[in-house]
Amino acid sequence: MKKLINEPGDYVDEMLDGMVAAHPKRVRRLDGTKVLVRADAPIDGKVGVVSGGGSGHEPTHAGYLGEGMLDGAAAGEVFTSPTADQLEEMVNACDGGEGVLCVVKNYEGDVMNFETAGEMAEMEEVEVAQVVVDDDVAVEDSLYTSGRRGVCGTIFVHKVAGAKAAAGGDLQEVTEVAEKVVDNVGTMGMALTSCITPEKGEPTFDLGEDEIELGIGIHGEPGVERTDVMSADEVAEHLTEQVLDDLELDDGDEVATIVNGMGGTPMSELYIVNRRVQEVLGDHGLETWDAWVGDYMTSLDMMGCSVTVLRLDDELKELLGAPADTLALKRMD
Amino acid sequence: MKKLINEPGDYVDEMLDGMVAAHPKRVRRLDGTKVLVRADAPIDGKVGVVSGGGSGHEPTHAGYLGEGMLDGAAAGEVFTSPTADQLEEMVNACDGGEGVLCVVKNYEGDVMNFETAGEMAEMEEVEVAQVVVDDDVAVEDSLYTSGRRGVCGTIFVHKVAGAKAAAGGDLQEVTEVAEKVVDNVGTMGMALTSCITPEKGEPTFDLGEDEIELGIGIHGEPGVERTDVMSADEVAEHLTEQVLDDLELDDGDEVATIVNGMGGTPMSELYIVNRRVQEVLGDHGLETWDAWVGDYMTSLDMMGCSVTVLRLDDELKELLGAPADTLALKRMD
Structure with missing residues (x-):
């Protein structure tokens, strides 16, 4: 470590x-x-x-x-x-x-x-x-x-x-x-690697060079499925579809999204994931009103990402779009 | 990879x-x-x-x-x-x-x-x-x-x-x-790990489990010194002192700083580095007018950081503090 x-x-x-x-x-x-x-x-x-x-x-x-x-x-x-x-x-x-x-x-x-x-x-x-x-x-x-x-x-x-x-x-x-x-919000995450806690100094779980973990949490706890490495597009599709299944959105609904990095993933890869997430949402007839991409809620140095979708109405749009001035502010308005 | x-x-x-x-x-x-x-x-x-x-x-x-x-x-x-x-x-x-x-x-x-x-x-x-x-x-x-x-x-x-x-x-x-x-600006960086480019798929250089590289660039090019793993405080002291040596600041000068992540380093670690960077600046009689901490200029998935110091005058403070509204905005005003 x-x-x-x-x-x-x-x-x-x-x-x-x-x-x-x-x-x-x-x-x-x-x-x-x-x-x-x-x-x-x-x-x-x-x-x-x-x-x-x-x-x-x-x-x-x-x-x-x-x-x-x-x-x-x-x-x-x-x-x-x-x-x-x-x-x-x-x-x-x-x-x-x-x-x-x-x-x-x-x-x-x-x-x-x-x-x-x-x-x-x-x-x-x-x-x-x-x-x-x-x-x-x-x-x-x-x-x-x-x-x-x-x-x-x-x-x-x-x-x-x-x-x-x-x-x-x-x-x-x-x-x-x-x-x-x-x-009105749902999220699903995945990991390419485990995180390493400072006290323990070694990976919380073992993941082979050709494996990824789907449905991971943010504490190195096990996910729901271990699978072969997938492409960014496949990951984006899987996570987005799982969230959409849960939310049961209607054609024409407006949403806000987060493609969130787990701490060790470069921003370039998050944008590559976001590209496909937005395509999948479009295929479902959804309109993305705002899209956030970056490290918002991480798991130490874990490589991986999560996809969050929020169904919007006028009130939520107004509040989500209101100014905010925070330490980690990343395009909040 | x-x-x-x-x-x-x-x-x-x-x-x-x-x-x-x-x-x-x-x-x-x-x-x-x-x-x-x-x-x-x-x-x-x-x-x-x-x-x-x-x-x-x-x-x-x-x-x-x-x-x-x-x-x-x-x-x-x-x-x-x-x-x-x-x-x-x-x-x-x-x-x-x-x-x-x-x-x-x-x-x-x-x-x-x-x-x-x-x-x-x-x-x-x-x-x-x-x-x-x-x-x-x-x-x-x-x-x-x-x-x-x-x-x-x-x-x-x-x-x-x-x-x-x-x-x-x-x-x-x-x-x-x-x-x-x-x-009026100087920067010095270091790496815990090499980056891995998408095309090559393997580390640009090899770095042992107990080694770090000082004076690293942002392209996986070699640094100036390979050394044993150092604590965050030692890294912060070394990078900051090297930059201050170069800038030749005067007691009482105001500065702006960046503790920049290289892409694979969690924000928590960057804050730990920033803590000691600000102490070192204080020991030199410098006043930090603004401090940025985060991933501003990365090297793919490299773990590591850099420290940037900018000597300020009234004009630079006014311009640095002016509003900005950008995609990756992280406390720019």
Whole structure:
């Protein structure tokens, strides 16, 4: 294993310090925690929107801190949920008097800790709501979840909920529009290689030189099918068709898409995948209103990609197209 | 080798099609070429700013198309200069009557073909200027250059020249400010792994499991020193000190920095490097005015990073901080 790291145990701390060092006017770290919040949090009169989860998925979540998206992002150790007390600190720090929406990816540890944190914050008179994102169409249950996993569709939830909060929506309205995204989004991923965690220093699973894994999650957990190497077009077709099967879209529907890199895949390859994804969508009579291509939710150094499709209506288009100004901003408006 | 590609020979074409498919309202491809231009090019009364070079460095250069940066970007085959006739087509397509600045990385093929293209365009009454970027402090001459190589500092040239053109600067003013960046910027890179080109399908050079290469270029060409694996802090210190030695900055100088990923390195590791880069700059009495962290100029799937430092004055700060709206936009304002 070769990585640009120091002591594996300092990985998350040093990464967070490096983010603050890059953006000292935009984010700050809550003392003694692995929580980053907007430098100007809490914002009076605005619903707070926060998220969090295990590290190793950068720029998820702290990269989405900023105007029009997240107010707070809690980092756990690599692939490990943040603790409930740190989540509660984040919720309190991001409450501008109108309550806080927690956007939670569906993993048992995250869901449990966010629930506990919410209950603790409510005892301190903070109004808290929670949406659980479960967009991965590959598996019904998995190693770390009951129900489907939450993956890259979460970024659309951040964007839409963040925009609604910035536009003055109240907690119920922000929650409802976040749930609308959850109800209309699907994702499926694949890997060419396993990721290597800093602590373990070796691949989480073995994958031969002529094999790929379909239906992979974002923690090096097994996919649903191991198969021979496929071309980029075949990968794009398979992932897109699986997502479309799940979403049951109608001819003429407008969609937004993400072709997301898993961390070790060059952007050129993601564009090659996107080319075919858009063709497949066109063949189904769908209209792509916006297409994102890049590393949005990664799995350390894993090579691979995922395809996310979101069914749009006028409200979602308006919120997805609203300005956002975040650390990792990649054509968000 | 495992890559998300189809036929290696279609790599560049399909990548460009995938970019247009993602951003059809923002960019278009000139027929029969590998040139992308802003959808609204040429912009009447504005100096055109264009660049180009071999593919494999994405998001360089086409990712920087858009308001406040580039009007045109020409892609060659992987690590191969675009042809002079395609460069000329780009220059003509981006001339809004005020002339065109070509931003050229210092490689013999690029410099020669851009010069030829400029002469051809001038015969058609287009005013053309050229700046050659040679920011790599690692080597004085290299496999593909006489003089230093042009690497990630080029992105600062795109940003500053693009902002000056957007602000109404004439060709001479835009050229002068681009040259000011060239005179004040330095970069040094390193690799943990070699890149693998689509056509060749195997590493360009061999690097042992316990070795890294310092002073690497962006084409898999050899670095200046092969050494044992170093920690992220040691890498950050070495690269930053080499760049500072070259720039001869004064105590209290303000700088902008890029910690750039080579394509296969996760963003978390780049932030860990950035943490130490900023500490080293602080130890030298320098003030970081802006810090970029991410994949700006890559070398296919290579794991590694580079550090870029730019000495700032008031003019450069204003232009660096001006809004930009590009495909690959990563916190450009």
